[in-house]
Amino acid sequence: MASTMKAVNYNGPFKVKVQEVEMPKIQHPDDVILKVTSDPRPRAGITSASPNSNTDDECPAITASVQPSSTSHLARSPQTRRPNHHARLTTGTMAQSTAHRRLLQEYRALTNSPPEGITAGPVSEDDLLHWECLIQGPEGTPFEGGVFPAELKFPKDYPLAPPTMKFLADMWHPNVYPSGLVCISILHPPGDDPNHYEHASERWSPIQSVEKILISVMSMLAEPNDESPANVEAAKMWRERRADYENKVRDGVRRMLGL
Known part of the structure; x- marks a missing residue:
């Protein structure tokens, strides 16, 4: 099921209307299949359980149960079932499965309760x-x-990680590299900042989420x-010539909108 961003009327300086934007088509998360074996024929479905540095390089347990589908070899009788090693996951595969x-x-x-202004x-x-986002x-x-x-x-x-x-x-912004890479605390690896610019609590930890990342970027x-x-x-420019900075950003937005 594709996720969409509803049409938004902006009352800002450009007074533009952003039409409905279609995200890439993808099945509903409940329908996405996870491969647990190299055998191309049978596949098992999954059900989820309840629930700054100036260098570009620096800014670089949910549990689940595997349930066999009716057509999977895992659901066959003991006489016809394949050997167990066909369903084993290597350490790397297990990490990817997590x-x-x-x-x-x-x-x-995010699909059930999308944050305002984000898809x-x-x-x-x-x-x-690999995700795409808008x-x-x-405002303001x-x-x-x-x-x-x-x-x-x-x-x-x-x-x-x-x-x-x-x-x-x-993007013309102090925390975005010319390449477009975002440099923000929540995207930095867990642990203490070697440059002592940020607290360990501000950096990434497994309790963070995509939603928190995107909200932090908006902020x-x-x-x-x-x-x-x-x-x-x-x-x-942001520190010393704030008006010039804001004008440069607005010019970039105008170019993006073709104005």
Whole structure:
């Protein structure tokens, strides 16, 4: 089921209307299949359980039960069942399965109760570790009126390690690298900051979520952190020439909208 962002009427400086935006088509999270064996024929369904540095490199247990489907070899009689090793998961596959279960749960939550101004979901049902998202520019900021596409890439050991987030449109912001990579505390690996700019509690931990990441990024657009900027020039302009900074951001939004 595709996730959509409802049409929004902006009353900001550009007075534009953002039409309905279709996210990539994907089955409902309950229907997504997780492969647990290399055998291409049978597949088992899953059911989820209840529930800054200036270098680009720095900003780089949910449980589930596996239930056999009616056509899976796991549901066959003992006489016809394949040997157990066909259903075993290697350590790497188990880690990826944990990431998939967690991401399915988060996608379901975002679909059922999406945060205002945000939509996100996997690019395809075949790659749950790669998400696309759209973020509306916060009202009352120079980003107002824009809808900014971005991507999230999750490691195989998610949620033990954080994803990376990258804007796919030009962003002039102290905490966004020229490449589009986002540098924000919640996306930094767990533990103490070697540069002592942020507390360990501000960095990633497995209790964080995609929703918290995207809400934090929206807040970042409104209130940049210039203590450890990813874009030094943008940070300097934001501190010393705020009007020029805001005009530059608005110009970028206009170009994005074709105005």
